[in-house]
Every structure is written in structure tokens, then in C-alpha cells.
Amino acid sequence: MAKKKSEDKRPKVDPELTGFDIKIDSFGEIKTNFDIDKINQFLNRKVDDKKLRDRDDINKDTGRVMRDEESEDEKEEGN
Numbered sequence: 865m866a867k868k869k870s871e872d873k874r875p876k877v878d879p880e881l882t883g884f885d886i887k888i889d890s891f892g893e894i895k896t897n898f899d900i901d902k903i904n905q906f907l908n909r910k911v912d913d914k915k916l917r918d919r920d921d922i923n924k925d926t927g928r929v930m931r932d933e934e935s936e937d938e939k940e941e942g943n
Contacts, residue, residue: 880906 877884884903886896896903916922 878906878910 881898884896884898886894888894
């Protein structure tokens with residue numbers, strides 16, 4: 865006999881993403897029930913980007929470029 869597949873099963877996900885749902889509508893637009901910034905923050909924390917691995921100016925927690933205080937002071941003096 866063939867195995868019956870349960871179509872109602874959801875994949876196991878990280879607890880932070882519980883309830884996350886993504887769909888692509890008929891126009892090809894991606895629709896989610898989570899804010900894209902929240903998804904990006906999660907990916908920055910959990911996924912290793914090998915292109916950015918050796919950079920010292922990127923915060924490992926947020927994925928954002930850290931700026932030197934000196935360069936910010938120079939910008940303010942120039943204005």
C-alpha cells in the first residue's frame with residue numbers, strides 16, 4: 865500500500881519564526897505575515913554570510929556596518 869501524506873503538516877521552524885507564513889500571489893508578489901525588517905534581523909543573527917565573514921566593520925548581531933566616531937565627527941564639522 866502507498867503511504868498517505870499528511871498535507872497539513874508544517875515544517876519545524878525556529879521559535880522566533882513560529883507562525884511565519886509566506887505566499888506568492890498571482891502577480892508574483894511575495895506576501896508575508898511578518899515585517900521584512902524582523903526577518904532580516906533574524907537572518908543576520910542566524911545565517912553566516914561568507915562574503916561578510918572577514919569584515920571587522922560589521923556588527924555580528926545586527927549585520928549593520930559600524931562607523932568610527934572620528935568619521936562621524938568629521939562629517940558634522942563639514943556641515
